[in-house]
Amino acid sequence: MTSLKSSDYDYLVIGGGSGGISSARRSATYGAKAAVVERGRMGGTCVNVGCVPKKVMWNAAMVAEILHDMENYGFGKGEEAIGTFSWKFLKERRDAYVKRLNGIYDTNLGNSAVDKLEGVASLSGGSPGDWKVKVTGSDGTENIVTAKNVLLAPGGYPDFPTGDGVRENSISSDGFFDLEELPEKSVVVGAGYIAVELAGVLNALGSDVTLVLRRDKALREFDDIVRDTLDKEMVRQGITILRDTGGVSSITASGDKKTVHLASGDVSTVSDVDCVLMATGRKPLVEPLNLPSVGISQSSSGHIEVNEYSETNAKGIFALGDVCGNVELTPMAIAAGRRLADRLFGGVPGAKTSYEAVPTIVFSHPPIGTIGYTEQQAKDVYGEENVKVYTSKFANLYYGVFDIPFSDKPPTAMKLVTYGPTEIVVGVHCIGMGVDEMMQGFGVAVKMGATKADFDSCIAIHPTASEELVTMAPWGLGPQETGAKESPLNGANTLPKGKVESKL
Template sequence: MRHISVQPTSLLAMIAVVSTLGGRVVAFSAHRVTNYSTAAFATVTSTSLRGRVRPAFGTQLASSTTFEEDEYDFDYIVIGAGSGGIASARRAASYGAKVAVVEKGRLGGTCVNVGCVPKKVMWNAASIAETLHDMKHYGFSGYDSDAISFDWPFIKEARDKYILRLNGIYERNMANSGVTSILGEASLTDGGNGGITVVPSDGSETVSYKAKHILIATGGYPTFPGGDGVKEHSISSDGFFELEELPRRAVVVGAGYIAVELAGVLQALGTETNLVVRKEAAMREFDEMLRDTLDEEMQRQGIAIHRNTNGVKSISLDDDGLKTVHLENGEVITGVDTVLMAAGRAPSVNTLNLTGAGVEQGDKGYIQVNDYSETTANGVYALGDVCGNIELTPMAIATGRRLADRLFGGPEHSGAKVSYEYVPTVVFSHPPIGTIGVTEAQAIEKYGEDNVKVYRSKFANLYYGPWNVEADDKPKTGMKLICAGETELVVGLHVIGMGADEMLQGFGIAIKMGATKADFDACVAIHPTASEEFVTMFPWGLSKPATGA
């Protein structure tokens, strides 16, 4: 064992702490842990680094000043405190690993701060607005009076306070799991030797650390297309959550789920909304039934869709403070308060020194990984939006936990990895979309047209039943079940309409378990609900069920 000079009193105190917790003492100093085997060493601190970590962890950080071949500061360092990174860190710590998370921003990443969570709050607000608009059909009056109003600053303040509470919950969860939190911007050291350098957020001197395993989970960020005045006179999806007032007239640019979600929120809350798409329609990668139904519903709600524009050419600021948007196809949109660019995202990797560490990147800068989240650099892993493969928060969480299982969970988890097959996805558009598996076009390409059978249904939800309007004017729910082979294995399920977001999870489980059309038919319907349509699709019950109806 290497001998390191320390104060005898400190040595005895440290041995007592570690022995009490059942740890194995190998060698340590007041600022260095060597060949540790227990998370108990998280209590060893460096007085020179106090004040550079989050207060909850001010007595837990072990620092590094020089690297030696067999010495590590941590078993696992996670760069990025988003949902995926934190999930992986806490899972690793549960196995006794010594873990640190480095983050320069607010805890929770995109999802908590400028993504899923605040977006869902605004979607809820927009849904309430839609219900208020509909209340006359159920005998309620007063919508057209001054009795009902919407206060954007109120919901913004309430939403922002909620996000701050979530930031605190993430911090406490990490503290309770024994994870060290380091405030600063991290980069990999040259040569891929398991080291990182951190520029502390408080402006103090750069600190170096070394770990057996390093995970990159830094997420992504919204990008702006080129064009005169585009970046200067528009906001990103991040900027949407900084708006102090509801825009009077807005232009949303993009054809993906972020664009249609935010366009739907704005329109429902009272903004005159324009959606600009480069080609014919939004959501082109989704099943054609979802794409076409959403297109119809957005138009019915009053969203003006500008098609085949090839994007924005320029944005100019007028003397009255409003903006004029010039599109590449010659169209011009005037009198605009807010231009929101939702045309793309990129991985947040620019400051990580990936090339120097031997981490290879693919198209658009995404980190290349294998099925086990391993990069091309030994001991360096990546997951989530930096990889560009199914950029969903629950996907990143599952990937992070499986990675921690494999690295620290023992032999029984040596082959642990996440599955990217049959991942349920919800788009919080108006109306919402739920989808899992392949599209109809993908199924035909994969299985052959003769081996694919498609079941469809389109109807007005019972909610709209009492409305005294023409049937064609009632919002529609669309459903599609895609089956393959003689057994009619369900390989795709798609739904758009009221309640689609909440009904998908259960169907996702069934499809992951290999459900067939006969299995769906064998489940007795819950009436009256929209979801019952999936288990009663015509023709019903013609395949022999094993159990059920």
């Protein structure tokens, strides 16, 4: 643990995840004396048991899918290559990569002159401008640290549902990254993005996967075009989906095999299971914080309540990220943390981040990209008569040379949700190969208030999947094409002039 004097920090951050670290480092650039308290590996959920290692596994699953398709491009069958897959090899490479990232986070803290305090942090009283935080090290050593401002960013953790033998005989998404080998038969329980992502990875890498849903379909909060398309595609890929089960009532074990007992539905049990993965929700990591000691308000779910400026009801104590439960995404926490530092130490009194129209990717198979209102949400907000929707469904050109019926080709589906007479785009929802890499640009367009005509006026990049979003019929003229708006480029062409252009 860092040696402490009776020092006062300008900014003490509890939690070494992306949001907390970003905020601490930004504050240090303004001259604030900052520290981060972390009891585990640096980087938080995202780096250690979330988006980073998950994306590595998704990449492996994508490679398996491409190998499976090899014969359609003249390379011969890919089953032999798929059969050589080593889960152990991939796990070792993935874990080594994560360990390197842990070290990079430590180095970046040091380079930014931010202290690292190792241990469990809990609020210990004090008053605005002089808050006290107890830091308990792994050896039991306790230090009291004082700080003018405190940021609570400890993140969250997976929650297990109740039921006999459920916790004892299943793993969480955290436990997924501890698996030493690919399970031969897996049951994934849950309807959120974590459930469909990990079910897709396991299935693509060769596990026999059953997805257990409490209701009829996964991703219930998403637009129906992506929800319905993914549902059909998971079934086509060989994932067994058990619907309207009411959840898992209990799990029993006999040796290394488990039996999953369902509350209701057409199937009562799933037997001879090697791995049961529960992905039914997460909770905020508030227990160690001792929030009652300073009277911080929490919601009924336990999340810390904050306003639009990440302020709790205790002056000088702030919170952001998963512990608040508002758009639980790493880039969201990073943005909120940086804006908070800008306001506290950077001389930008109104700095805050926007939680509206946040682009989101689900690394399912195929991936999903979405931003803004779903069709139903837009109708609820603006009125059905004020909402117009454009859709497109097609097979990616990647599958064009496959000598199989169109119905057997993995689908791509896209939807634009527009509002008002000028058709402002308030929602973009896509599922299919490549949408994960193209959504960022369309997210910028939505944040800028682009209209359907703006989309139409952008020349399509051909042949790509993204061109469908700017060619959805019926189409119209954009403001630059009608002369209603002048281009900031002043007519410049992106092609270089002279010899290069003359050769085209």
